[in-house]
Amino acid sequence: MTITLYELRGADDRRFSPYCWRTRMALAHKGLDAVYEPCSFGEKGKFAFSGHDRMPVLTDGAKTIPESWDIACYLDDAYPDRPSLFGGPIGRAEARFFNEWIPALQGPILRMVVKDIHDHIEPADRSYFRQSREQRLGKTLEAMHEARESNRPAFEAACAPLRAVLATQPFFCGDRPAYADYIVFGGFQFARSISPLRLLEPGDALYGWRSRMLDLHGGLGRSVTAYPE
């Protein structure tokens, strides 16, 4: 059966959705080949059959699964003989907390790079993007860009518990990465895909962890258009 991933793309084929990165990494973790169907905001019609208007959407043969969390659970259940994303029911339940906590990290990142997203998507999508994001975030893209360093304290506050964990173990899932790592990775890879803003510096435990994540699965995270690590 063919697995297809409908995945958000920007201009220059940039893959910047943190949620799609979770699924990309999850598929690689399970050792599953997939056909990638990159879709710009204007190409959502490609997966209209799913009844869902956000990516990722995954199809596996006749099955259609939207939502990154549901896709991860589906893959772990449908392919139990392959490396687990969760390591059992407790691991899955605890990963859900990462899934719900991650806005504390991704929210400040989004505010810092939202103007860069605008500048790296297809010109035809920019008017829709500007209008929807300015309405959601309550400021112009330019005002958010101007004030972006004001989000640094919230970003650093979210990094603190992550760094504390990495002081005791190399990955959030222990000696080896699993789905909770992919959830956190999505946020950083999102930024790196569309913004020159440096979020992490060498010497930081999170920088080292991100490097290890970028090395995974044949360097999947480095295989796309992005700004330097």
Add this chain to the structure above:
Amino acid sequence: MTITLYELRGADDRRFSPYCWRTRMALAHKGLDAVYEPCSFGEKGKFAFSGHDRMPVLTDGAKTIPESWDIACYLDDAYPDRPSLFGGPIGRAEARFFNEWIPALQGPILRMVVKDIHDHIEPADRSYFRQSREQRLGKTLEAMHEARESNRPAFEAACAPLRAVLATQPFFCGDRPAYADYIVFGGFQFARSISPLRLLEPGDALYGWRSRMLDLHGGLGRSVTAYPE
């Protein structure tokens, strides 16, 4: 072999340490009997042999283990045939994130109830407690009490991802509680043990979860001196 838990106590035998609650619940989860050695701040000499000056300290026969996290790992490793606290290596690694994130919840709670702690510990310990906490928190206990509602937004922000998880599953570890639940429970039980301040109201998913936690292990959490749920 006898397991002994050296556990912080206040006046009226109140057991208010969030860290000791984690261990209490972990012991009950493993079905292990323990001798409780309640110690006020002034009675730390009881476990001076451990070389550690904070509770919990656990002894199991000739072994001495300080620190709640290390105790949980010890119990799961030493008693593998009993119900697991982590459900495997990924579950243990992910629980570590709860352990490092929990100051986001416990910090605001501490600031809200610190004056109540003072009022519920042995009179002989109050001067030490006042001095050390006022130095650490940078304000008098009375000033913190006066301004306690100013901590409510930070408390609510920490509750948000917890509530989001509970919208999808009854416990943080899934269908049944395990160590990550005990980590979170410690913060709420800490407050309930020494403060009349209501943190949660009926109808809140966290209130329902805390009630289920209080029911566990023969109502262990209800078996102590505390303010109403």
